[in-house]
Amino acid sequence: MSNTERMSAVDTTWLRMDQPNNLMQIVGILELEPPVILERIENALSERLLRFDRFRQRVEDRSGILWWSEDLQFDITRHIKRVRLPTPGGKGELQRYVAELAMTPLDPNRPLWQFHVVEHDRGGATVVARIHHAIADGMALLTVMLSLVDGEQVAMTNRRPPSRSREAGLLESILRPVSEGLRFSGEVWRKGLGLAGDPTQTLRQGTSIAAELAHLALMPSDSQTRFKGQLSGNKRVAWTDPIALPDVLAVSNALGCSINDMLLAAVAGALNGYLEDNGDETKGVEIRALVPINLRPPGIVRELGNRFGVVAIELPIGLANPLARLYEVHRRMEALKSSFEPPVTLGLLEALGYAPKIVQDQVFELLLSRASAVITNVPGPREPLYLAGSKIRQIMYWVPQPGEIGLGVSILSYNGQVQFGLITDAALVPDPEAIVARFEPEFDQLLYFVLLGPGGEEWPEERIEKKAKPERELKSRKRRLPRAVRAMPKQEPR
Structure with missing residues (x-):
């Protein structure tokens, strides 16, 4: 994909669907078990997210036509931030923080995403992500999530980057049952895909x-x-x-x-x-x-x-x-x-x-x-996944409501x-x-x-x-x- 690309009509629809009382942001969390080294988490997020050009691109309006265009002033510190919750820093405080992010607009002049690394007193951490729906839907964001993980189960002392073939295999195994969840017939599914x-x-x-x-x-x-x-x-x-x-x-x-x-x-x-x-x-x-x-x-x-x-x-x-x-x-x-x-x-x-x-x-x-x-x-x-050597204990996300x-x-x-x-x-x-x-x-x-x-x-x-x-x-x-x-x-x- 080039660094400038015309936005698809479907993605345009989702971008324009933002309302002050309902933002089209997909918000999710990755809860990490200790031990967690925050610098390694932040470095892994930075390196692996930027494999996707979309995470360096901002929305540009050219005479009414929307484009994904490279942000020439891109600064990763605007997009990956470290946070410490108010005392006692438990689930209640995390829920309030996630809710606050869900109703806070992303900067329209910058790439439409942010990751917040929430530090825990007890040694773990929670990564809170918010990504505008115009970038991707939930199934596509699985691609992003699997690009972040370390690969097969690894210990803190044995980290390696994810295997592309394994990543593709994981996604295929996830995508395949989606139609079966609604029990669509094969004929209708093929017609629908056509x-x-x-x-x-x-x-x-x-x-x-x-x-x-x-x-x-x-x-x-x-x-x-x-x-x-x-x-x-x-x-x-x-x-x-x-x-x-x-x-x-x-x-x-x-x-x-x-x-x-x-x-x-x-x-x-x-x-x-x-x-x-x-x-x-x-x-x-x-x-x-x-x-x-x-x-x-x-x-x-x-x-x-x-x-x-x-x-x-x-x-x-x-x-x-x-x-x-x-x-x-x-x-x-x-x-x-x-x-x-x-x-x-x-x-x-x-x-x-x-x-x-x-x-x-x-x-x-x-x-x-x-x-x-x-x-x-x-x-x-x-199977359990790892991010920068830390085991991901729980994954959750919240769907936007149009x-x-x-x-x-x-x-x-x-x-x-x-x-x-x-x-x-x-x-x-x-x-x-x-x-x-x-x-x-x-x-x-x-x-x-x-x-x-x-x-x-x-x-x-x-x-x-x-x-x-x-x-x-x-x-x-x-x-x-x-x-x-x-x-x-x-x-x-x-």
Whole structure:
């Protein structure tokens, strides 16, 4: 890539989507276990990030056309900073710091990224990154993340730069399951990739695509809840401790659902509980979430920019029974496997990049007002990674919310564990930790009900009979379940 490059129409769309109360910045953290040598972390970040020309480039407007142009006054100290949190410097202070960064604009006259190395009194460190969505989407930023790590598991005394072939292999193993998460059929996936290959033609591909576009334009708004309203621009963030991925896999296999179904059902249950705790009516409530879907062809692993479409999924918040909620999520996700929504929305993003900003704003106001949340699910590396010799204990990120959407849910798996992150607008949800605290208990209920089997009028008896594995198989999995779940008393489902 040359040092000057015209910005793609899709990336232009994301750059222009910034609003004072919703910045299009992807914010993430890498939590490092001690020992950590801060100078080595900073040097590694500097050396490895600048392999990508994009991290030396600023946005330049030439007669209304946007270009990525080399910053002739580039100074790495503007982009990599060392920080010490206020006492006591724990998770609460880190959450507030991450939220502050999420609502602080990047300097538009400089490359649109910053990394903050947060020093811990206890010897570790947390790297907080914020990168504008115009540079790359979540899947492309995995390329960036894997360019930072040391390579195969190394000790402090045995560091070496990452292997390009290993990096590509890791990314391929991550990208391959993305389509399987939504269970798209192979035919539809190939069609979607074909349309995404020429996104300016997407909106002229016949009746199926026209119907998808009409559906997007005419779909009614979701339920009016406290998750929808006037935004303040004051952000709050929270995240869970990791949950063992084998436990999620065991239950999903037992119930005949995907891991993605399980995770989305847990999100729906957590939102249901939060509404009920605040005295809100939940019966019949549906919350529409926008879910990004990667549309990169296999083999494209080192290309930055944005290459994804979006599907809209209605979460059945009003279903109180956890298993009924899971199967309804499963049913709805299965219905999306023949959807053209992802390539249609990619084509729409491309078309809007060529249109005047006022047109883009009007279209997004129409579409985004029908949703309350953005939910992303990124399958990360399955093995532990190291940065400058320090083990990365936890990875988390927070998805930006376009328009007037005030709720962003991020799901990420890493090193055999899965975790949830939440970013909210304080005017709507001032205490996201109250929602985050419900994710694992909601999942534990599904584990619990797998052991007990169906009971009560609310249970979808026919579906359970069709999908659940034999009782002896469920019992054989009991040893793999968390001790706290095995000890739970038997009770009727609520």
